[in-house]
Amino acid sequence: MQLQIYNTLTREKELFVPRIPGKVSMYLCGPTVYNRIHLGNARTFVLGDTIRRILVYLGYDVTYVQNFTDVDDKIIDRAAELGISVDELVEQEIKNYFTDAEALNIRAADKHPRVTAHIGDIVAFIEDLIAGDFAYVSDGDVFYSVESFPAYGQLSGQKLEDLALGSRVEVGEAKRHPADFVLWKAAKPGEPNWPSPWGAGRPGWHIECSAMVRSELGGHIDIHAGGSDLQFPHHENELAQSEALCPGEPLARYWVHGAFLIVNDEKMSKSQGNFFILRDILRHHDGSVVRFFLQSAHYRKPLAFDATSLDSANAALHRLKNTYAALEHVLAARDTPPASGEVLDLAKYEERFKETLADDFNAAGAWGVLFELAREANTAITRGGMGNTAEVLDTLHKLADVLGVELRVEKSIAAEVEELIARREEARRARDFWTADKIRQDLLQLGIVLEDTPQGVRWKLKW
RNA sequence: GGCGGCGUAGCCAAGUGGUAAGGCAGAGGUCUGCAAAACCUCUAUUCCCCAGUUCGAGUCUGGGCGCCGCCUCCA
Numbered sequence: 001m002q003l004q005i006y007n008t009l010t011r012e013k014e015l016f017v018p019r020i021p022g023k024v025s026m027y028l029c030g031p032t033v034y035n036r037i038h039l040g041n042a043r044t045f046v047l048g049d050t051i052r053r054i055l056v057y058l059g060y061d062v063t064y065v066q067n068f069t070d071v072d073d074k075i076i077d078r079a080a081e082l083g084i085s086v087d088e089l090v091e092q093e094i095k096n097y098f099t100d101a102e103a104l105n106i107r108a109a110d111k112h113p114r115v116t117a118h119i120g121d122i123v124a125f126i127e128d129l130i131a132g133d134f135a136y137v138s139d140g141d142v143f144y145s146v147e148s149f150p151a152y153g154q155l156s157g158q159k160l161e162d163l164a165l166g167s168r169v170e171v172g173e174a175k176r177h178p179a180d181f182v183l184w185k186a187a188k189p190g191e192p193n194w195p196s197p198w199g200a201g202r203p204g205w206h207i208e209c210s211a212m213v214r215s216e217l218g219g220h221i222d223i224h225a226g227g228s229d230l231q232f233p234h235h236e237n238e239l240a241q242s243e244a245l246c247p248g249e250p251l252a253r254y255w256v257h258g259a260f261l262i263v264n265d266e267k268m269s270k271s272q273g274n275f276f277i278l279r280d281i282l283r284h285h286d287g288s289v290v291r292f293f294l295q296s297a298h299y300r301k302p303l304a305f306d307a308t309s310l311d312s313a314n315a316a317l318h319r320l321k322n323t324y325a326a327l328e329h330v331l332a333a334r335d336t337p338p339a340s341g342e343v344l345d346l347a348k349y350e351e352r353f354k355e356t357l358a359d360d361f362n363a364a365g366a367w368g369v370l371f372e373l374a375r376e377a378n379t380a381i382t383r384g385g386m387g388n389t390a391e392v393l394d395t396l397h398k399l400a401d402v403l404g405v406e407l408r409v410e411k412s413i414a415a416e417v418e419e420l421i422a423r424r425e426e427a428r429r430a431r432d433f434w435t436a437d438k439i440r441q442d443l444l445q446l447g448i449v450l451e452d453t454p455q456g457v458r459w460k461l462k463w
Numbered sequence: 464g465g466c467g468g469c470g471u472a473g474c475c476a477a478g479u480g481g482u483a484a485g486g487c488a489g490a491g492g493u494c495u496g497c498a499a500a501a502c503c504u505c506u507a508u509u510c511c512c513c514a515g516u517u518c519g520a521g522u523c524u525g526g527g528c529g530c531c532g533c534c535u536c537c538a
Contacts, residue, residue: 041537044538045538074536074537158465159465228467228533229533259532260538267531268538270536296486300468301468301476302469303476304475308488309487311487312475317486322500323501325500326500364485365476369484369485375501375502378501379501381501436496449499449500450498452500453499460499
């Protein structure tokens, strides 16, 4: 079993060889904190978290960094719109991000650096670029000179001539080449700014990641990930900045880009107006369902989203949760002798699961393996049990956790409800089915579903 | 115009040379006092079309058609 990763830089699936054997450093471009994330954004953050979990599962010691972009035009505009300070908005939205992430079972990264906490690193980085003749000062702004970096365009496959045609040069910008991009923006009145050798100002967008990778991870990393809209210009520019200073060693050995969420055959995005705020979706759907849905297609393929997507995902995931609950119930049944019968070949399933994930993080395929395991477990239960119920339960739980989904449904039950269930059992024994069905109906109103099984009554919360 | 990607059943999808995973929805059956859950059976002779390579192609090559993304803030 060897991990293979599709590398955007080479456009090929490559054998994964980290810089340091057994260790992986990974950086994911995080959110610009100006409002709640939408479902498309969530896909990328779930991807990063899933890759991290898979790497850990495969035995790597992972250092995972995800930044917050906390100074930017959109943030400044939004704060003004809301009539609050940039700081207030940023603090609020970072908090919101963690709330949303937690709902999707996205674990906090090892570090979540903020741009504004790294201004010194950024200024130092820009100074290095200027010293190396990769950047130039122009009236308080500092620009990166794309022509100084011959490899410019390698990540996106763009040629400088082609880029020049499409580039937009704003009035007043003194760029030497149309594709040159800003490293440091001179301060405008009323905007957040920091002192620098070129005057007060704030960092451009791309420089933050180069600087934070350098300060947090040492300048060279194994995996750099983000949504595919960041491939150009953001990642192309990051690469140019970082590798200008360190020729010979790549900024990232593997570039991973996640595909978009598609609504009505179009990319879900703020500008299209076809986006769904994650927060709103979570009002109606469990986070595990949303996460499961986001993993239902391979990360490099667009994933279609429509009104039925989450209901369908919910039904699918409950198939696994039901199997899990059934196994727990069998295991907990007191009066049944230890189950014998066939023993499920768990090693076989785990091997397939692992190999599928090792093939460019194929989570959707790995879920398929889990469904097959669930079917075999269900079949065994139907036939009277299996020899290794506890191990099946553990394996199912462990593998779902690699994908970040909890199959165990936490449930508590009030004493009155237990009393009702007991009374229904009495009624059933007395063949008073009218009363028994009445109690079952009443419980259903309370959101509790009863199932009569050979091992006794099983209940669950209605989904 | 430049660059990149996609096209698999009603729907969502996995699958990069060996004879079509999985899920949802649907039909029939089993189990059940009735349900629920589950199980069994059925639902793509076929992977947009046409050529080619090969013993063998959804998978490789060439051409065509359709769709999407990036090139401007964007996950």
